[in-house]
Amino acid sequence: MIVPHDPLYVTRPTLPPRDDIEDLLKKIWDSRFLTNRGPLLQRFETELERYLDVPHVSIVANATLGCMVALRSLGIDQGEVITPAFSFVATAHAARWVGFDLVFADIDPVTLNLDPKDVERRITPRTRAIFPVHCYANPCDVEALAEIGARHNIPVIYDGAHCFGAVDEGGSLLRHGDLSVVSFHATKVFSTFEGGAIISHDAKTKQLIDRLCNYGIVDETQIEALGLNAKMSELHAALGLAQLPYVASDIEKRAGVSQRYWDQMSGIPGVTCVCPPNRAGLNYYSFPILVGQQYPMSRDILYQKLQDVGVHARKYFYPLLADLPMYSDVSPGGLDNARRASEQVLCLPLYPDLASTDQDRIIACICDPCG
Structure with missing residues (x-):
């Protein structure tokens, strides 16, 4: 239920x-x-x-x-x-x-x-x-x-x-x-x-x-x-x-939210945190993860699992720009990394006043996807 x-x-x-x-x-x-x-x-x-x-x-x-x-x-x-x-x-x-x-x-x-x-x-x-x-x-x-x-x-x-x-x-x-x-x-x-x-x-x-x-x-x-x-x-x-x-205070609060995600999720097989919070100079705009093959479900299934509990993560950026109908005349080829990222990326909720209890709900869904 x-x-x-x-x-x-x-x-x-x-x-x-x-x-x-x-x-x-x-x-x-x-x-x-x-x-x-x-x-x-x-x-x-x-x-x-x-x-x-x-x-x-x-x-x-x-x-x-x-x-x-x-x-x-x-x-x-x-x-x-x-x-x-x-x-x-x-x-x-x-x-x-x-x-x-x-x-x-x-x-x-x-x-x-x-x-x-x-x-x-x-x-x-x-x-x-x-x-x-x-x-x-x-x-x-x-x-x-x-x-x-x-x-x-x-x-x-x-x-x-x-x-x-x-x-x-x-x-x-x-x-x-x-x-x-x-x-x-x-x-x-x-x-x-x-x-x-x-x-x-x-x-x-x-x-x-x-x-x-x-x-x-x-x-x-x-x-x-x-x-x-x-x-x-x-x-x-x-x-x-x-x-x-x-804005400086907001960025500091964002850093705390990002650090908490990182501490709880950086060791999960198949999950790659794109923006490690220990990288100098970040503004902590977002917290994207890549959901790879070692994870027990696909990015899209995880996305829906989060949706089902009221967590509206986003597939930023999907679909790939080259796949949009208005760019069908652009045929570059050789976009393997971009395509892989587009199929794996999921941006998690991140804002200065994200409550720790709400963040726990997000983290629990990802740490225990089959629970």
């Missing part, structure tokens, strides 16, 4: 105290400045540059638009973009929406990030950009990808949607690449409900990106580029300003 429980979802958004946003809302109501790079958004950009220790931040309405604008800023209309076959669909969709042909590449079997050697094999005279993903905020092999990009004179633009607060020995993961895009979606470590940002390295590039986010407008009479509307509202900026003081 299945005992009913309150549902546990793969993530649960963190919200700032309501009192913290009241003063900011008053500023919006008093000024009637609702959008179009208002004072709160400009303040938010400045505070993010300081918090992330990156040179230039351009805030956008969401990270998908951010990826589109970042790719569009290359000034290229046609050609190929190399991107991992194992990612959330927004990565591929963004490249296709701005007119690029997709080339899916394989991933490293340990980090689940884009494999630089496979990238090298897939470069052609039509390659216009390399579009890696720091999957689950695990850092890509940034040095190898930068070397490939420089040698072939191909820009590297990172989909760093998962990466807020993630660092390596040199600082924020978002500083890598010609451009980098981060998400502030409600499912992420840091949230403005919907939102994101593009990180660039010089003022000229930031100016171009900001204009592309506002239809390409220069001033009241000049429009210099084919832009779109990717602006964030003052309300969302206010949420970001209110949330920012709490």
